[in-house]
Amino acid sequence: MRFALLGQAVDVNAWTLFVAGLTIYVSSKVVVYLRAISSVGHLPGFRIPFYPLGLPGAVIPTLSWNPGLAATWLWRHTLYQRFQNENFSIVPFLAGPPAIYTSNLDVARQVAIGGHKTPFVKPEEASQALLLWGMNLVAADGQVWRKHRRVMGPAFSNELYELVWDQTRETYNEMITSEGWADKETVDIPVVQDYTFKLALLIIGRCGFGFSFNWSAPARAPDGSMSIQEALRVVGDTHMIAILLPKWVQKLPFKRLREARQAHEQLMDFMQNQVAERKAETRAGITEGKKDVFTMLVKANEEEAGKFQLDDGELVSSLSTYPEFTYGSTKIGNVFIMLFAGHETTAHALAATLGFLAVYDDIQEEVFQQIISVVGSERDPVFDDYAKLDKVLSAFYEALRLFPAGFVLIREATEDTTIQIPNPVGQEGTTPIPVAKGTQVIVDMIGVQYNPRYFDEPGKYKPSRWYGVSNESEVFSAFSVGPRACIGRKFATTEAVCFLTLLLRDWRIEPILNEGETKEAWMKRVLDAKIVITLGVADVPVRFVRRRG
Ligand code: HEM
Ligand SMILES: *[C@@H]1O[C@H](CO)[C@@H](O)[C@H](O)[C@H]1NC(C)=O
Ligand SMILES: *[C@@H]1O[C@H](CO)[C@@H](O)[C@H](O)[C@H]1NC(C)=O
Ligand SMILES: CC(=O)N[C@H]1CO[C@H](CO)[C@@H](O)[C@@H]1O
Numbered sequence: 001m002r003f004a005l006l007g008q009a010v011d012v013n014a015w016t017l018f019v020a021g022l023t024i025y026v027s028s029k030v031v032v033y034l035r036a037i038s039s040v041g042h043l044p045g046f047r048i049p050f051y052p053l054g055l056p057g058a059v060i061p062t063l064s065w066n067p068g069l070a071a072t073w074l075w076r077h078t079l080y081q082r083f084q085n086e087n088f089s090i091v092p093f094l095a096g097p098p099a100i101y102t103s104n105l106d107v108a109r110q111v112a113i114g115g116h117k118t119p120f121v122k123p124e125e126a127s128q129a130l131l132l133w134g135m136n137l138v139a140a141d142g143q144v145w146r147k148h149r150r151v152m153g154p155a156f157s158n159e160l161y162e163l164v165w166d167q168t169r170e171t172y173n174e175m176i177t178s179e180g181w182a183d184k185e186t187v188d189i190p191v192v193q194d195y196t197f198k199l200a201l202l203i204i205g206r207c208g209f210g211f212s213f214n215w216s217a218p219a220r221a222p223d224g225s226m227s228i229q230e231a232l233r234v235v236g237d238t239h240m241i242a243i244l245l246p247k248w249v250q251k252l253p254f255k256r257l258r259e260a261r262q263a264h265e266q267l268m269d270f271m272q273n274q275v276a277e278r279k280a281e282t283r284a285g286i287t288e289g290k291k292d293v294f295t296m297l298v299k300a301n302e303e304e305a306g307k308f309q310l311d312d313g314e315l316v317s318s319l320s321t322y323p324e325f326t327y328g329s330t331k332i333g334n335v336f337i338m339l340f341a342g343h344e345t346t347a348h349a350l351a352a353t354l355g356f357l358a359v360y361d362d363i364q365e366e367v368f369q370q371i372i373s374v375v376g377s378e379r380d381p382v383f384d385d386y387a388k389l390d391k392v393l394s395a396f397y398e399a400l401r402l403f404p405a406g407f408v409l410i411r412e413a414t415e416d417t418t419i420q421i422p423n424p425v426g427q428e429g430t431t432p433i434p435v436a437k438g439t440q441v442i443v444d445m446i447g448v449q450y451n452p453r454y455f456d457e458p459g460k461y462k463p464s465r466w467y468g469v470s471n472e473s474e475v476f477s478a479f480s481v482g483p484r485a486c487i488g489r490k491f492a493t494t495e496a497v498c499f500l501t502l503l504l505r506d507w508r509i510e511p512i513l514n515e516g517e518t519k520e521a522w523m524k525r526v527l528d529a530k531i532v533i534t535l536g537v538a539d540v541p542v543r544f545v546r547r548r549g
Helices: 012-041 105-112 142-155 158-180 193-209 228-237 239-242 255-284 293-302 334-341 342-360 361-375 383-388 391-404 446-449 491-505 520-524
Strands: 046-049 086-094 097-104 186-189 407-415 417-422 430-435 440-444 507-511 529-531 533-538 541-547
Touching: 012 086, 046 105, 086 293, 097 491, 105 417, 105 440, 158 193, 158 383, 158 491, 193 293, 193 334, 193 342, 193 491, 228 255, 239 334, 255 293, 293 491, 334 342, 334 407, 342 361, 342 391, 342 507, 342 520, 342 533, 342 541, 361 383, 361 391, 361 430, 361 507, 383 391, 383 491, 491 507, 491 541, 507 520
Parallel strands: 046 086, 097 440
Antiparallel strands: 086 097, 186 541, 407 440, 417 430, 507 541, 529 533
16 A cells, blocks of 8 residues: 655545544544543543643643643642632543542542542552652552551651651761861852752661661762662652653663663662561561661561561562663552652752741741750750740741642542532532543642642741641641651651751851842742652752851
């Protein structure tokens, strides 16, 4: 069969075939599309080519016809106003599942909770949800999730938080010494994230895993091998490559790819050895002093009987597939979840906090005064101070609200069901919306945090809104709500309060302004989101100025 579309005569039969084929293709797409529109209960919203959180939508910039990754951030002040409500639909006509987006917490509660009563699961295909892979406590299935959470839960105790506190204090001191800041009057930090990431990684390494990470350890040994810290950093940085490129491309001999591979292999070896070591220690009964999550996890698991026991593969379930870079579409082991969920998010939120405090100097002063009145300027802060440092905590919570690191919760209906959408503010009751099997319900965490239903002046940095609010309140939604909420919340807040207390006591934080730049312009430039796996803030340039007396 010949096909010459331009100029020459084309075989009539071929034409007929082509037209018929095209007609079938188009009409099948139309049928799928119409079905998709009804599967989101005809909720108004976007009719666009691609699902925003999958390929290719997520890698195309946010444009009017392609919301992509950044729309919920860039359009945060207008998105819901546009549809006069807190929910809208996205129906892609070329690629990806239909989805309902919501900025409503009641809907979040209905879909996000986990457990066997809910028809909503975290979808498994990473291609549809290449984000927040680090936060899946494994598996779509309620059974498996409950088992993992059960094993992991006891590790998150006050003993652990005390360890987090002490290690954070030690790490802060190491930072000051090894960076040579001890006798400096001012320090210019072009990118504060360089430090918050290092801190958070060290803390999760030490307290989550009992690794002896060291602030001043060189990234590479003379023989070229990476430190585990460096390997983790590289793995984090090359995550997108791992997800986006086909395997054969990943094996090409480019420097960046080779580094990524090396980092993965080194981590794999390291982790495998660590699991073996912890098991041996546990069996020999010599884990007494150890309180890190990893040891607790292995220990709890050893004590579990029967069907609740995880096998080694589940403990580090990504081990065999990780070097092949297929981890984007496979289940990530508990161990790796901890590493990533436990440091990226905290580091981003800390950077945002320092950014806000740098420009709001009155708030910084208020926080500083509390630190002085609780801890004074002589002794080291201790874990018992945590509860009294609520202004420090509020400064952190408020930055996290404006930059919610976990910026989407993605769930998928496993059967035809309905969700109850509360009526708009001022109207009682709820409206049921039918949701067909395979439809996604996406809780837009940015939408929730900027929703005027929950926060007055939602765009404003106002830590005082948290003063006196019980920590049980579901208004603290940036860690999600319900039984499937973040297991590491207090881990993160403990680390944050300790670090901020030490830092703000010693130093005043100021923005580093460009020539002629106002603070307002700095805020506009710097306090803007950067979305990769999690949502963070753009590079934050600040100056530490030593406080006197
Ligand atoms: C500011 C810091 C953090 C933020 C904003 C954050 C946010 C979140 C959110 C929104 C979820 C729910 C994801 C979903 O349901 O799709 C989550 C889950 C999770 N987080 Fe965090 N997180 C933080 C720190 C941590 C830390 C420090 C750890 C570990 C030490 C951790 C471990 C986890 C785990 C294991 C899950 C899965 C829980 C489950 O599915 O049962 N997170 N986190
Ligand atoms: C960290 O490493 C440096 C140099 O490699 C060493 O002097 C220091 O004692 C180490 N600190 C800890 C806490 O291991
Ligand atoms: C909330 O407060 C209670 C009582 O003070 C405390 O035991 C708990 O750890 C706190 N939870 C978080 C996440 O801070
Ligand atoms: C709470 C809320 O905003 N509900 C809205 C969900 O979407 C439908 C259709 O646009 C509206 O009628 C509801 O008011």
